[in-house]
Amino acid sequence: MTLARPNIARIEGYVPGEQPQEAGWVKLNTNENPYPCSPRVVEAIERAARGRMNIYPDPVSTSFRRAVGELFDIDPDWVLPANGSDENLTILLRTFVDPGELVAYPYPSYILYETLADLQGGAHERLLLNADWSWDLEKVRERTDRNVCPTKLLFVPNPNSPSGNRWDDETICSLIPPQGLLVLDEAYGDFADEPHRMELLKGEYGSRIIVTRTLSKSYSLAGLRLGFAIAHPEHIEQMRKVKDSYNCDTLSLAAGTAAIQDQQWMLDNTAKIRATRSRLTAQLRELGFEVVDSQANFVWSTHTEHEHRTLYEQLKTRKVLVRFMQFPESKVDGLRITVGTDAEIDTLLDALQDIV
Numbered sequence: 001m002t003l004a005r006p007n008i009a010r011i012e013g014y015v016p017g018e019q020p021q022e023a024g025w026v027k028l029n030t031n032e033n034p035y036p037c038s039p040r041v042v043e044a045i046e047r048a049a050r051g052r053m054n055i056y057p058d059p060v061s062t063s064f065r066r067a068v069g070e071l072f073d074i075d076p077d078w079v080l081p082a083n084g085s086d087e088n089l090t091i092l093l094r095t096f097v098d099p100g101e102l103v104a105y106p107y108p109s110y111i112l113y114e115t116l117a118d119l120q121g122g123a124h125e126r127l128l129l130n131a132d133w134s135w136d137l138e139k140v141r142e143r144t145d146r147n148v149c150p151t152k153l154l155f156v157p158n159p160n161s162p163s164g165n166r167w168d169d170e171t172i173c174s175l176i177p178p179q180g181l182l183v184l185d186e187a188y189g190d191f192a193d194e195p196h197r198m199e200l201l202k203g204e205y206g207s208r209i210i211v212t213r214t215l216s217k218s219y220s221l222a223g224l225r226l227g228f229a230i231a232h233p234e235h236i237e238q239m240r241k242v243k244d245s246y247n248c249d250t251l252s253l254a255a256g257t258a259a260i261q262d263q264q265w266m267l268d269n270t271a272k273i274r275a276t277r278s279r280l281t282a283q284l285r286e287l288g289f290e291v292v293d294s295q296a297n298f299v300w301s302t303h304t305e306h307e308h309r310t311l312y313e314q315l316k317t318r319k320v321l322v323r324f325m326q327f328p329e330s331k332v333d334g335l336r337i338t339v340g341t342d343a344e345i346d347t348l349l350d351a352l353q354d355i356v
């Protein structure tokens, strides 16, 4: 018998992607950046490690917030750093959602939103996407704006995962739940052809939108755990009460500040990834896959003549790891493939050539 809260005991918990710890894998399953982080980040970590490690970090991450504020031309009071975007998603749930209140999100997308709602004792609603990954906007509005249990938080990953498609600003604004907030999860925002630079937050709807970003992907720092939310200070002030006192450590903050200040490094890597993404998309299509046009650092691919789980397993025996994903309620399954280096993508394509 467990003494855990019923909300915890009854759910399965989020299962992260496989993380083999030994070398030798072509790892294209959890959307990491295949390129190393900026050398300035490594120097900043070394400097910080030789510094005052015996004292607690700055609880409000002043230097990092200032760097983010300069980058997006916003006041640092609009920024809340966290231990990865995932921590900010948790903070959002704990700040805004009372037990029984409703959290909605597009389905298929990032299942963690649902898990976090369950942990909080909130209700969750999947807003089904069409087969071409578009959204029936009228239906979404109807469902988020009802009298009984209106949506408190609507999470929208943009670009979406696993599809990689991106909704335009007009669509995004039209989705703001009338009695709640819209959380725009821009984990993959830097990989879009036209990166989003927080214009929405500066416009008419700015106080109804919360943007979350991460250094895990475009800044090649998944191992570091650092993300940030940007929102009107009235929201940030409430969220700050919920976070751990020292949720970001000294090394992460030093590294993250250096990473944000070396924009050229990030931009060069994201440009390389975009070029490889185009080649991967074209070559997968030549092999008979259907591939969604992606604005992220991964592509969603399906094949009508092969079972996706079998393809995943056959690739795995060759030490190529991609993500097999299935979304039963939409009857959708397929392979989400992270854009690796050109050499990694060649290995993947050679293997698929043999298999299909």
Ligand SMILES: Cc1ncc(COP(=O)(O)O)c(C=O)c1O
Pocket: 030, 031, 083, 084, 085, 086, 087, 110, 157, 161, 185, 187, 213, 214, 215, 216, 222, 226, 227
């Ligand atoms: C849509 C989405 N949001 C958030 C995250 C989490 O990012 P972080 O590594 O900053 O916790 C991921 C990670 O894969 C993601 O796919």
